[in-house]
Amino acid sequence: MTSLDLYVWAGVVVFLLALHAVVTRAHLLWKVLAINLMGTGVFLILLAAPARRDPMVADPLPQGMVLTGIVVAVAATALALGMALRVMARTGSPFLTVDPETEEPDPDAPEPPR
Amino acid sequence: MTAFLVGVAFFLVANLAGGLVRVIRGPTQADRVIAAQLFGTTGVAILLVLSVAADSRPLMDTALIFALLAVVMTVVFVKRGWVRAPGTPTAPEDA
Amino acid sequence: MTDVVTTGLLLDGLIALLLAGLAFRLLRTRDLFEAIMLFVAYGLTLALAWIRVGAPDIALAEAALGAGVTGALFLNAWHRLAVRAGSDDRLPMEADP
Amino acid sequence: MMGPSSSHGPGVSSPSPSGDAPTGPDASSPSPLLRDHGERDGPPLLRWLLGLFLVPVGILLALGLKGAAGSRDPRIPDLIAKHLPETGVSNPVTGVLLNFRGYDTLLEIAVLVAAMVAVWSLDRGQRHFGLPASASASGGAGGGRPFLSAILRLAVPTAFLTAVYLTWMGSSEPAGAFQAGALLAGAGVLLSVAGVLRPLTAAALPVRIVAAGGVAGFVVTGIAVLPFTGAFLAYPEGWAYPLILGLEAALAVAVAVILVELFVDVPSIPAHDAALDAVDPYGDPLGRALAPDPSPADPEAP
Structure with a gap:
């Protein structure tokens, strides 16, 4: 058991917790949060798992990939938030699934012609 | 000495767990928000302690970024996180 | 020297535990504002983890992006929803139920 | 949380049957927009089963990763260390990002531009300015907000200085264009949130030019070195360092602008703004739906 193993375990735990939440939680913003956390779990594994010569210095290659991943994740988060907010503004509900008993039919369906 | 500094860092991280x-x-x-800011300020302290322990300047740079980002979070909270009294439809920007 | 290793292991274990705990609470809580604040805290803790893993480049990016910009994005969305929720939103200084 | 009793708050049946807009002050059940009571989270039994299923998955995953790490020999780090002097920089991560995997970074900044355009097009109503008019009408950093303006005066120049420092040091120390860009974006977010800066949306020409500048810089550099080295983005001998530094500067500015745009274009016009309807009646900015107007998706043409 080394320090790096601890972070691998943390990455696995965070990834699976977030996966569980993505599947089970209906609120769109929690889904966005959970996908973010899944990404960070993957990053943790990616940086902590590979074997290294010097335990104090991580591989430059995974570092470059993770750096790219973090920046892209922020862009994806912004896009996901924008789409989630748009859904909420149109339906007034933070959930993607429409309950047939209580909800009106999708108000977005009849798009006005341009 | 290094062990002592890492121990100090441990203590500070334990403080974070308390702030949680x-x-x-x-x-x-x-x-x-204040408790989340604690993660920022204590993070600065941890990074500075670790930078002395490991004798590395990049850690100090990271501490600087932490400090600057704390300002961003605070201002964003004050401007965006505080919603005015119920029923006011206008933007709280010019509160 | 082994002192450093042991203390370092303790430190890493605590950070890893903190990460898992923050993630757990973040994903289980019902209050959106709390979740966002936990997300910011998670980002800052993750930056500490990057330092311990030996990736200061990532730590810099995570501190600025993961915690700062993403947190601001989420707070912005929260603000938008709070205004949308409008009348049944509680007073800002009032305690949560 | 996972229990069936606690997951059903007082608001199971209280959301208005129209499905739209919390209609009245109902203190016992705040809007599900801000407090998720878990009514839609699916049956608790299924959630528990999924959780139980994920436990062995996690154990297998961790054990597998441990085995994989043990069996892999660290050849790539050695290769990178061996060829690092040829990249013109001494920070291996910068060498990987801008030299060995230059394509990767080129496509990354392209993805950022695409995300910026996508976010902007989600909310076409905000054609001209990202913030409501009241923000800048209240007099910038000065009027009546001495503390905020003092903080801005301290933090923003420091952030700029640090960003330049990070870009400059990126070739030798752990730092670089993306970190600097993120920090600059933090400063930009600060200024736009405080209402000092009234940032243009992604529709504005300067924003588009700067945002595309990162991609364009990469492509132009990649093609310009073709006659000398015969390969796209393969820097000629001796030119690697200045080229990388120039690309990093362009990248930092582009990343900063794109991130600020992502922030500015997502946020809302909280109240209904008739001026925007006149600009783009079908844009349907969130501001319209936020307004108390009962018919947000009005099909009739103006």
Whole structure:
């Protein structure tokens, strides 16, 4: 058991917790949060798992990939938030699934012609 | 000496775990923000301690970023996180 | 020297535990504002973890992006929803139920 | 949380049957927009089963990763260390990002531009300015907000200085264009949130030019070195360092602008703004739906 193993375990735990939440939680913003956390779990594994010569210095290659991943994740988060907010503004509900008993039919369906 | 410094860092991280209680239990939004800011300020302290322990300058740079980002979070909270009294439809920007 | 290793292991274990705990609470809580604040805290803790893993480049990016910009994005969305929720939103300084 | 009793708050049946807009002050059940009571989270039994299923998955995953790490020999780090002097920089991560995997970074900044355009097009109503008019009408950093303006005066120049420092040091120390860009974006977010800066949306020409500048810089550099080295983005001998530094500067600015745009274009016009309807009646910015107007998706043409 080394320090790096601890972070691998943390990455696995965070990834699976977030996966569980993505599947089970209906609120769109929690889904966005959970996908973010899944990404960070993957990053943790990616940086902590590979074997290294010097335990104090991580591989430059995974570092470059993770750096790219973090920046892209922020862009994806912004896009996901924008789409989630748009859904909420149109339906007034933070959930993607429409309950047939209580909800009106999708108000977005009849798009006005341009 | 290094062991001592890492021990200090451990103590500071333990403080973070204590601050986590305030983030979770609130009860007001301000409590939560302040407790989240604790992660920033204590993070600065941890990074500085570790930078001395490991004798590395990049850690100090990271501490600087932490400090600057704390300002961003605070201002964003004050401007965006505080919603005015119920029923006011206007933007709280010019509060 | 082994002192450093042991203390370092303790430190890493605590950070890893903190990460897992923050993630757990973040994903289980019902209050959106709390979740966002936990997300910011998670980002800052993750930056510490990057330092311990030996990736200061990532730590810099995570501190600025993961915690700062993403947190601001989420707070912005929260603000938008709070205004949308409008009348049944509680007073800002009031305690949560 | 996972228990069936606690997951059903007082608001199971209280959301208005129209499905739209919390209609009245109902203190016992705040809007599900801000407090998720878990009514839609699916049956608790299924959630528990999924959780139980994920436990062995996690154990297998961790054990597998441990085995994989043990069996892999660290050849790539050695290769990178061996060829690092040829990249013109001494920070291996910068060498990987801008030299060995230059394509990767080129496509990354392209993805950022695409995300910026996508976010902007989600909310076409905000054609001209990202913030409501009241923000800048209240007099910038000065009027009546001495503390905020003092903080801004301290933090923003420091952030700029640090960003330049990070870009400059990126060739030798752990730092670089993306970190600097993120920090600059933090400063930009600060200024736009405080209402000092009234940032243009992604529709504005300067924003588009700067945002595309990162991609364009990469492509132009990649093609310009073709006659000398015969390969796209393969820097000629001796030119690697200045080229990388120039690309990093362009990248930092582009990343900063794109991130600020992502922030500015997502946020809302909280109240209904008739001026925007006149600009783009079908844009349907969130501001319209936020307004108390009962018919947000009005099909009739103006």
